[in-house]
Amino acid sequence: MSVVEIPDGSPFGVENLPYGIFSVDDGRPRVGTRLGDTVIDLSVVLADPVFAAASLNPFMAQGPARWAQVRERLTQLVAGDLPDTALHPAADVRLHLPVEVADYVDFYASEHHASNLGRLFRPDAEPLMPNWKHLPVGYHGRAGTVVVSGTDIVRPCGQRKAPDEPAPSFGPSRRLDIEAELGFLVGVGSPLGDRIGVDEFARHVFGAVLVNDWSARDIQAWEYVPLGPHLGKSFATSISPWVVPLAALEAARVPLPGQDPQPLEYLRGGQDWGLDIEFVVEWNGEQVSRPPYREMYWSPAQMLAHMTVNGASARTGDLFASGTISGPDRHQRGAFIELTWGGKEPVVVKGEERTFLLDGDEVTLSATAPGPNGTRIGFGEVSGTIRPAKENRAQPPG
Amino acid sequence: MSVVEIPDGSPFGVENLPYGIFSVDDGRPRVGTRLGDTVIDLSVVLADPVFAAASLNPFMAQGPARWAQVRERLTQLVAGDLPDTALHPAADVRLHLPVEVADYVDFYASEHHASNLGRLFRPDAEPLMPNWKHLPVGYHGRAGTVVVSGTDIVRPCGQRKAPDEPAPSFGPSRRLDIEAELGFLVGVGSPLGDRIGVDEFARHVFGAVLVNDWSARDIQAWEYVPLGPHLGKSFATSISPWVVPLAALEAARVPLPGQDPQPLEYLRGGQDWGLDIEFVVEWNGEQVSRPPYREMYWSPAQMLAHMTVNGASARTGDLFASGTISGPDRHQRGAFIELTWGGKEPVVVKGEERTFLLDGDEVTLSATAPGPNGTRIGFGEVSGTIRPAKENRAQPPG
Numbered sequence: 001m002s003v004v005e006i007p008d009g010s011p012f013g014v015e016n017l018p019y020g021i022f023s024v025d026d027g028r029p030r031v032g033t034r035l036g037d038t039v040i041d042l043s044v045v046l047a048d049p050v051f052a053a054a055s056l057n058p059f060m061a062q063g064p065a066r067w068a069q070v071r072e073r074l075t076q077l078v079a080g081d082l083p084d085t086a087l088h089p090a091a092d093v094r095l096h097l098p099v100e101v102a103d104y105v106d107f108y109a110s111e112h113h114a115s116n117l118g119r120l121f122r123p124d125a126e127p128l129m130p131n132w133k134h135l136p137v138g139y140h141g142r143a144g145t146v147v148v149s150g151t152d153i154v155r156p157c158g159q160r161k162a163p164d165e166p167a168p169s170f171g172p173s174r175r176l177d178i179e180a181e182l183g184f185l186v187g188v189g190s191p192l193g194d195r196i197g198v199d200e201f202a203r204h205v206f207g208a209v210l211v212n213d214w215s216a217r218d219i220q221a222w223e224y225v226p227l228g229p230h231l232g233k234s235f236a237t238s239i240s241p242w243v244v245p246l247a248a249l250e251a252a253r254v255p256l257p258g259q260d261p262q263p264l265e266y267l268r269g270g271q272d273w274g275l276d277i278e279f280v281v282e283w284n285g286e287q288v289s290r291p292p293y294r295e296m297y298w299s300p301a302q303m304l305a306h307m308t309v310n311g312a313s314a315r316t317g318d319l320f321a322s323g324t325i326s327g328p329d330r331h332q333r334g335a336f337i338e339l340t341w342g343g344k345e346p347v348v349v350k351g352e353e354r355t356f357l358l359d360g361d362e363v364t365l366s367a368t369a370p371g372p373n374g375t376r377i378g379f380g381e382v383s384g385t386i387r388p389a390k391e392n393r394a395q396p397p398g
Numbered sequence: 399m400s401v402v403e404i405p406d407g408s409p410f411g412v413e414n415l416p417y418g419i420f421s422v423d424d425g426r427p428r429v430g431t432r433l434g435d436t437v438i439d440l441s442v443v444l445a446d447p448v449f450a451a452a453s454l455n456p457f458m459a460q461g462p463a464r465w466a467q468v469r470e471r472l473t474q475l476v477a478g479d480l481p482d483t484a485l486h487p488a489a490d491v492r493l494h495l496p497v498e499v500a501d502y503v504d505f506y507a508s509e510h511h512a513s514n515l516g517r518l519f520r521p522d523a524e525p526l527m528p529n530w531k532h533l534p535v536g537y538h539g540r541a542g543t544v545v546v547s548g549t550d551i552v553r554p555c556g557q558r559k560a561p562d563e564p565a566p567s568f569g570p571s572r573r574l575d576i577e578a579e580l581g582f583l584v585g586v587g588s589p590l591g592d593r594i595g596v597d598e599f600a601r602h603v604f605g606a607v608l609v610n611d612w613s614a615r616d617i618q619a620w621e622y623v624p625l626g627p628h629l630g631k632s633f634a635t636s637i638s639p640w641v642v643p644l645a646a647l648e649a650a651r652v653p654l655p656g657q658d659p660q661p662l663e664y665l666r667g668g669q670d671w672g673l674d675i676e677f678v679v680e681w682n683g684e685q686v687s688r689p690p691y692r693e694m695y696w697s698p699a700q701m702l703a704h705m706t707v708n709g710a711s712a713r714t715g716d717l718f719a720s721g722t723i724s725g726p727d728r729h730q731r732g733a734f735i736e737l738t739w740g741g742k743e744p745v746v747v748k749g750e751e752r753t754f755l756l757d758g759d760e761v762t763l764s765a766t767a768p769g770p771n772g773t774r775i776g777f778g779e780v781s782g783t784i785r786p787a788k789e790n791r792a793q794p795p796g
Contacts, residue, residue, distance in 0.1 A: 102541070102542055103540055103541055103542045105628075108625060118624075121624070122624075129623045129624060131557075131559075131566075131620055131621055131623065134557060134565075134566050135557050135566075135621060137621065137624075137625055137628075138625065138628055139537065139538070139625040139626050139627075139628050140537070140538035140539060140540055140628070140632070141538060142501050142538055142710055143500070143501055143541065144500055144501045144710070144711055144712070144713045144716070145590060145710050145711055147590070151590075154590075154591040154709050156708035156709050157707060157708060157709070158707060158708045159529075159532060159533050159662065161529075167532075167659075168529070168532050168533075168662065169662075170662045170663065170664060192543060192545070192549075192552075192634070193552040193788065194788075216708070219708065222529055223529055223533060223535065224624070224625075224626075225527045225529065225624075226516075226519070226520075226527060226535075226622065226623075226626070227506060227535055227536065227537040227622075227626040227627065228537050228622075228624070228625040228626020228627070229537075229625065229626070230503075230535075230536055230537050230538070231704070231705075231707070231708040231710070232708075234538070234705075234708065234710045235708040235709045235710050236590070236709075261565075264557065264566065264567075264568045265568065266568060306629070307629075307632075309555060309556060309629070310554035310555060310556045310614070310617065310629040310630075310632065310633040311552050311554050311555070311633045311634075311788070312540055312542070312543050312629070312632040312633050313542055313543055314542070315542045318542070390591065390592075390709070
């Protein structure tokens, strides 16, 4: 039996206790939490088969009363001796995709981001569409290509057409970008024909992860009218391995910056689910941006209420993400297309002028939030390295 | 032991042999096929646990060699005596959603439909976007709200704003519509970073179903810029319970009507996957349209090649649909917004002038295709009845 030591200032203190799926040499994925630099095997310390599952979905489906009970029990357990068979150095475990993603919806909830993208994609029009301040605009992404941090990102090929080119050409994306986002995981869904009220957020949402919604801007710009982004986004979306429970984010809650006009009734309330989370974007190890989540216009409670107000069911494992987090200042922009203003204003990364991603580049997003008593809660990180495109493809054997 | 009798002209002859999931009084869903007016329990006549599963996914994942083998064996079996325990009158079984849908992508592959919608949604612009003849435009829909034929459709609520209204209002959709489509089910997927060639369609796709992509046009028109349709579509998508295997559609294959300009190389080939399938749209039992699938501009082989050309993985259970099937003539339009030209040219249904769907309305899509030796293959039908919106919602108990 041992007591887990927590380094001073660790973002994984006793106030955090995130959930993830890990394996060691035996290759058997199961549920763990992280405390300091240690991963605790919950299938050893808690007597419930949901913690032996290869995804968090069974535990997430148990609902908020059970989530609170487990969190309380864990808080007690980690204060005392734990069996050595349950403890693994964080550096020794492999972290897996924490959830089986059901549906994935990506929102567009930062006014600064939506305005910047509007100026870049539609320079001759109003940057914000007329609907933008009335509803949280969002669309469905590809659930099957949500991958865990550390998964290599193969540069996508596709159709690209610059405005001055007469016809599209096929090839690797020349404007490969990131989007720094926060993602929310639905634990308890809702049946078809019903809806989730804006004040019911915490009864349904289990926790949050970091999201990098990799984006091929040239593919996206050519394809996206009139049905929205498709192949410019669907090749990969990376998420962080540790799911921070909503309960750990209580001290991070702040009011939204303010909504004008007042939204329709089904979107009133939930304005107290702004979150004071500080993101850091690192490009090849150099910090290039610090997007502030507290600047987001729409709250995640409003996103979930909107997503289901038409009677669409929600399921355990649904992932919905905020859209790119961008603040008012240049160094707060969460996508490189904004940071470099469409590639026209390069940033300096390790002494080189850079615009979009090159093969071999690595991008890491991390984030922290206030915890109780002056502590900080960490989300860990979501990271990915760009691998060269596979332009030519051998026909597989018949 | 009995021989199954097949009524003359049945669309479920020995050339069809579709797969579905059924249950009887015991409530245990398993795999069956339909022959004439009889459902044959494949978990009884074939010795493979995949046929005792509650979805077709395990069988679909076995791949094309196995699909061919099972089809050949079934063809032999149904020519002889079958055990009575395997036989159920079609009228006595309950049909379930045949697949666990992984990702759902909806295309927009009819030139007539895309042109009509362009004229209706963007009257002051070119009806077809510049990208439309270069790539099969598509977007992700909500997989979790794909339902089986017979499921009631609750009229969705949402934000609607007519062009002459100063602000959006919340309420039940006033322009509830259908989209008659053909859907394709992926049996064998492809890994992340790889892609499926345009000539590899039949190695990956298991079969086809009828799709009714219910659409709330007022919600859609207000929300869809710039990220595409979301709540106007996500409340429900109905599919037919019987999956017609690709092998049953060989006699229905026709060349596409023609593509100009010639598409990029990754979309060349697959032009021999046009399909001569005749749809019938019935509104409260009255035939209002006969959309011809052979008029589609893009083939399903091209859709699948496009969907994965960026390295997006495909999974067993992925559903991709054609988009509304509309021919050049008015009586061939597969959506009521086209058939009634935005509601301005009502159609007569059972003696009443009608534009969009009213509560209590029932819509049924059916379709047939040429089979071998002058026979016809039937898809059966996909049907749904509109139920009143739930405008006010009691707060559930805490």
